[in-house]
Each structure stands twice: as C-alpha cells, then as structure tokens.
Amino acid sequence: MTVLTAPWPSDSLPQREDETAWPFALVAGDDPDSATILLSDSVTELVAQVIPGYPDDHDSALVARYQTAVATANDLQRAFVSESVRSDKLDLTDLDEDTLNLLLGNRAIPVDAETHLRWDGEPPLVLIATDYAPFTARTPIAGNVLWLDPSDEATFMRTLANVGVLEFFVHENA
Known part of the structure; x- marks a missing residue:
C-alpha cells in the first residue's frame, strides 16, 4: 500500500500507475501555503496518518x-x-x-x-x-x-x- 504526497491546493493531482484517480485523499496542514494532500488506495493508510502507531488488528x-x-x-x-x-x-x-x-x-x-x-x-x-x-x-x-x-x-x-x-x-x- 502507498501514500503519495502532493502539494495542495493543486490544479491537478497525480494519478496512479494505471492512470486512474486515487480513491482516498487527506489534506494535511493548516497553512494553505504549505498544505499537502495525501493520496491512497486505502482509508486505513490515511487513518494511520491521523493516529500515529495505528494498529493492524x-x-x-x-x-x-x-x-x-x-x-x-x-x-x-x-x-x-x-x-x-x-x-x-x-x-x-x-x-x-x-x-x-x-x-x-x-x-x-x-x-x-x-x-x-x-x-x-x-x-x-x-x-x-x-x-x-x-x-x-x-x-x-x-x-x-x-x-x-x-x-x-x-x-x-x-x-x-x-x-x-x-x-x-x-x-x-x-
């Protein structure tokens, strides 16, 4: 599983290798000048960005x-x-x-x-x-x-x- 980070806001977001959109995204950072967007195939991976040490079970x-x-x-x-x-x-x-x-x-x-x-x-x-x-x-x-x-x-x-x-x-x- 992968979490891709890109600048936010952006006119266009990176796509997956198969040229489809990432299904889930999380904007990180409160400052609009330095915010990033985290893109993932998995909600679990994004929850792990919110909860450090997020468990697997x-x-x-x-x-x-x-x-x-x-x-x-x-x-x-x-x-x-x-x-x-x-x-x-x-x-x-x-x-x-x-x-x-x-x-x-x-x-x-x-x-x-x-x-x-x-x-x-x-x-x-x-x-x-x-x-x-x-x-x-x-x-x-x-x-x-x-x-x-x-x-x-x-x-x-x-x-x-x-x-x-x-x-x-x-x-x-x-």
Missing part, C-alpha cells in the same frame, strides 16, 4: 479510533466553549453545575441521555456516536450535537471532516 484499531475520537471531542468541546465565552454567547457564571458538566465533562464518560434528552444551547455538544444507540442502549441526545463516529475507518474520517478537524475526500468511483 480490527479490535485494537477500533480502540485507537475511539480514543482519538474522545481526545478530539474533548479538545473541540473546550474550544467551542472558549469561543462562545469570547463572543459573549455563553456566560459560564450563569450555568448550573449540571450544565457545566454537560459542556465540559470528559467525553470518555457518556452523557446521561435520560437527564439530557436534547441540547439546543450554545455551543454544540461534541459526542461519540458509539456511546449511544444503535451501538449501546443509551438514547442519543438530540439537538445541537456534533457526532464523532469511530465505528469504522471511513465513517471516522468523514466525521472528523464534518467537524472541521481535517479534509477527507473519497473519489466518486471508490
């Missing part, structure tokens, strides 16, 4: 994706709360302990959906999809929620892209 890989999703959710949640406070959309002194725990709790501990059936506040909650139905018996929280889903590699990458952590592309023929 299925169960360990799932655990690694889950742990990365939790760390990412914790970081994003803190950033969203900080931005909401800075922009005067949220005043932490107005919140009760339960709401503070909801916003700032460790995402390794799922939010109790019996207590919080819906969140329509600011900022969005960032939660882990595999902590809720259909993966568990917990009811998913509705409303202003962003989900990270480590259940499989492609879904994991798509949900990281959906929350703005990275850019992930799948060719239409993949």
